Amino acid sequence: MLKETVVLAADVGGSHITLALVVKGHVMDSVTIKAEPIKGMRAYLPLMEQMAKQLVENNSLSFLDLAGFGMALPMLVDSKKNTVLSCANNKYEDAVEIDFEQWAREKFGLQIRLEVDGNLGCMGEWNYGAGKGVQDLVYVILGTGYGSSVVLGGQPLRGRNFTAGILAGHMVVNPMGSKCICPGNGCVESETGTWALxxxxxxxxxxxxxxxxxxxxxxxAALFEDHALNDSVATKILERSIMYWGASLVNLIYAYNPQKIIMAGSVIKAGDYIIPRLDAYIKKQLWTIGEYPEICKAQHFDTAALLGCYSLVTTSDEYE
Structure with missing residues (x-):
């Protein structure tokens, strides 16, 4: 008999898909493959089935030993009905047509829970990382784009259309700015996203x-390297991004009044230059009562969403 609850977790990303066996606050084992989202989700379901079987066999388990299956997806999800509502940018666009519950039952005999990857990253950090013990926090991911998630009053924020807190990348910080991938112009993502650089x-x-x-x-990564070599253009672009990121964080603080802001993603992971500058920007711009929110790095850059899958499966009442 297992001493710990074990969950099957999947983190479906823009370039990789990871499946893992997760216990509370810890990834037991994982396997990762490269992915091309333009091929669609159906192209990867058989591979995910093989990965899952490999994981349970390598750890002397069976699917009957698992408490459930949590999946982090880079798309808009109805976390109550476990369906995909919308996909963007040619990312697994056929996912809206897939019955994930039926697939998980037939292939693994497991109940599946779906959620937006940013929300599960936030859940992982909130329960097992930099946000542990915090009742009000904002989670920001600076990577290819700009992702976000929010916990308020000890509850994940979702909203009536499941978009509350997750679209901060489309806050307008420069009304006369660049065209975004959304219908708007001058979003913080279009002004700072890696894809726009x-x-x-x-x-x-x-x-x-x-x-x-x-x-x-x-x-x-190139900007950080060239900035360190005193390249004025790299420095100018970095300062521009920090200004827009800082403006977005000020807006998030006014909207949600968090105790802590957790910064995650490849951009934050790549260098220590950004967070002190953001902290200084916020303290210069923010009109606040009481203490300023703490800005810190995430603790689980690569596994937060997988850890969040564990919470999703084992504490499902938070999503009802």
């Missing part, structure tokens, strides 16, 4: 004589 860089004065102009790939 090449265009932003080319429009920056001095780009053609900068170190960035010599690079095949322009991302935040």
């Amino acid at each position: 090449p265009g932003i860089a080319r429009k920056t004065e001095g780009f053609h004589t900068s170190l960035l102009a010599k690079r095949e790939k322009i991302d935040y």
Whole structure:
């Protein structure tokens, strides 16, 4: 008999899919494959079935030993009905047509719970990481784009259309700014997202004589490296992003009054330059009563969503 509750977890991302066996606050074992979302979700379901079987066999378990199956998805999800509502940017667009509950029952004999990946990352940090013990927090992911999630009064924020707290990347920080992937212009994501950086860089004065102009790939890792080499263009772009990120955080603080802001994602993981600058920006701009919210790094950059899957399966009342 197992001493601990074990959950099957899946983190479906834009470039990789990870399946894992998770116990409370800990990933027992995991396996990851590369993914091309444009191929659709159905192309990867058989591979996920093989990955799951490999995991349980390698750990001398069976699917009967598992408490359930949690799945983190990069799309809008109805977490009550366990259905996908909407996909964007050619990411697994056929997922809206898939009956995930039937698939999980037939292939694994498990009940499945679906949730937005950012919400599950937030759940993982809230229960087992940087947000443990905090009743009011904002979780921000700076990666390819700008993701977010919110916990208020010790409850995950969802809203009537399951979008509350997760679309902060589309707050407008520059009304005359660049066209976003959403219908709007000047969203914090279109002004700072990694996907937007090449265009932003080319429009920056001095780009053609900068170190960035010599690079095949322009991302935040490149900006950090060239900033460290005193490249003025890289520094200018970083300062621009920090200004817009800072403005978005001020808006989030006014909206949700959090005790803590947890910063996650590949951009934050790549360098220690950003958080102190954001903290300084907020303290300069924010009109607040009492203490300023703490801004900190996430503790589980790569596994937060998997840990959140455990919470999703074992504490489902929070989602009812």
